[in-house]
Amino acid sequence: MRLLHTSDWHIGHYFFGYDRKTEHIFFFDWLKRVIKEQQIDALLVAGDIFDSPNPSAISQRIYYKFLKEATTENPHLQIIIIAGNHDSAARLEAPLPLLEEMNVFIKGTICKNTAGEIDYQSLFIPLTCREKTEAWCITVPYLRQGDYPNAESYSQGVKKMYEVLYQEVQKIKGENQPIIVMGHLQATGSEISENDRSERTIVGGLECVSPEVFDKTDIVYTALGHLHKGQRVSKRENVRYAGSPLPMSFSEKYYKQGVNLVELVNGQLERIERIHFDPPVKLISLPPDPKPLNEVLKELMILAEGETTAQSPYLEIKVLITEPEPSMRHQIEEALRNKAVRLTSAVPYRQRKEHTTESITYEELKNMEPIEMAKDIFSRKYGNEMPEKMASLLMQVIQEVGK
Ligand SMILES: [Mn+2]
DSSP, X not given: OEXXXXXXXXXXXXXXXXXXXXXXXXXXXXXXXXXXXXXXXXXXXXSOOBSSXXXXXXXXXXXXXXXXXXXXXXXXXXXXXXXXXXXXXXXXXXXXXXXXXXXXXXXXXXXXXXXXXXXXGGGEEEEEETTEEEEEEEEOOOOOTTSSOOOSSHHHHHXXXXXXXXXXXXXXXXXXXXXXXXXXXXXXXXXXXXXXXXXXXXXXXXXXXXXXXXXXXXXXXXXXXXXXXXXXXXXXXXXXXXXXXXXXXXXXXXXXXEEEEEEEETTEEEEEEEEEOOOSSOEEXXXXXXXXHHHHHHHHTTSOBSOOOTTSOEEEEEEEEXXXXXXXXXXXXXXXXXXXOEEEEEEEEEESSTTOOOEEOXXXXXXXXXXXXXXXXXXXXXXXXXXXXXXXXXXXXXXXXXX
């Protein structure tokens, strides 16, 4: 039996205001080819289907078109989808009565009985190959407060949830039937990209779940979603993030996008193979390290000329600011006229200290305290530290203004 693990599609994502629908369509065409060529029996989608809980009509259309075409082309294909923290759990499940007919299963919400007990059975899905149940899938969507058994913390609750599910599934599964686990969570020991908002929105980005909960001999593979970088979790070969198919920010520029192929033979894990996907739109950062505006403008000249299309690369420009440049944006836009790129951002970097190349980012600048900024400017202008008295008077003013 062959499974294909993917996640974090984020359909409907806008990259600095640019619509990415052609990129998503390109990915789904590629994914359909892989499913067919590799004779996949089940596609596991580990959450964050859409970028927002209320996806646009076009986003939904792209999604349903993919589900319909993939299942029509491959009549035996099962598709199993769990909701991520970006999805609306209830909305994702809403079309289930229709989708079930097409062998598509969706888990978004955790059902409870009138006594408030979790319906664990509803989270088990048999994975079938040639009409025979080959394995059992534990499908756990992104868990929100109250979705898991009572525990001291979020991570303890999630851990307990998986432990109970593991016990419960033993009651229904046959001896030679292995377990596949799905989850949308942040596991301890995994890498996340710098300043990525969409990954960090999970409970403040702090609550990590220990992957030890997946260390059972009959759990042959754990298909995780949430982190955008495809990776093994703490060196575990069979506990993996598939990663998102499209880079979601410039910090994800060097990620290797793809999906994971998992093959089971006679109830055992036979192999795991990473299938690489090459996103159709490239990300360019120019220059690699911030430089003054006149040098940046020269570097922009090397960019290819042509018309801007939905395939044109996204361009991020890093400018080292040494003095105010009110016309920076205009000069950059002029330099990019007739260039086949799409400008996303011109990030101003400010020189931190004289005679050093260390610079600070716009994000850092935004988070800087006004008093620190004033002290820095004072010392540059007058060559020495701001006098204590002046600093305390300025602090008083800042506090007055902030009231
Ligand atoms: Mn997520």
